[in-house]
Amino acid sequence: MKILFLNGPNLNLLGTREPDKYGHESLSDIENFIKDEAKKLNTEVDFYQSNIEGELVNKIQESKGKFDGIVINPAAYTHTSVAIRDAILAVEVPAVEIHLSNIHKREEFRKNSLIAPVCIGQITGFGANSYKLGLIAILDYLKNTKE
Numbered sequence: 001m002k003i004l005f006l007n008g009p010n011l012n013l014l015g016t017r018e019p020d021k022y023g024h025e026s027l028s029d030i031e032n033f034i035k036d037e038a039k040k041l042n043t044e045v046d047f048y049q050s051n052i053e054g055e056l057v058n059k060i061q062e063s064k065g066k067f068d069g070i071v072i073n074p075a076a077y078t079h080t081s082v083a084i085r086d087a088i089l090a091v092e093v094p095a096v097e098i099h100l101s102n103i104h105k106r107e108e109f110r111k112n113s114l115i116a117p118v119c120i121g122q123i124t125g126f127g128a129n130s131y132k133l134g135l136i137a138i139l140d141y142l143k144n145t146k147e
């Protein structure tokens, strides 16, 4: 299996960005953690981060035929991006939405996700473990749909 991890704006600042909300691990710490987990699960993973909406859209479009599934933390684009939502719908690559913080416990504007309705589901509030849970969720979904 090949899984693409996509990360939206400001996640390149993880580790120093509001650590009370997002933890002390950098995005590369999380990437290394996920690569170790993926190895144990015989899975290949690719990580990509961009602060630019269109670059995330391009990656989603390119994922068709290359990746079996997507795990996406759209960050602030969660709450605004019709373009990312439409890209996921267009490519029909199954996706899981993840967040470090619990978006339902925070400001009103964060409670709405434009992306979750086009994903298999949403994992939110488990810190870096949301990435691991996202990997387990997408692999479980793929196993059950490809059998």
Ligand code: DQA
Binding pocket: 009, 010, 011, 073, 074, 075, 076, 077, 078, 098, 099, 100, 101, 102, 103, 110
């Ligand atoms: C986030 C939650 C979003 O609301 C926020 O804009 C982020 C990070 C999270 O992982 O908790 O940048 O996606």
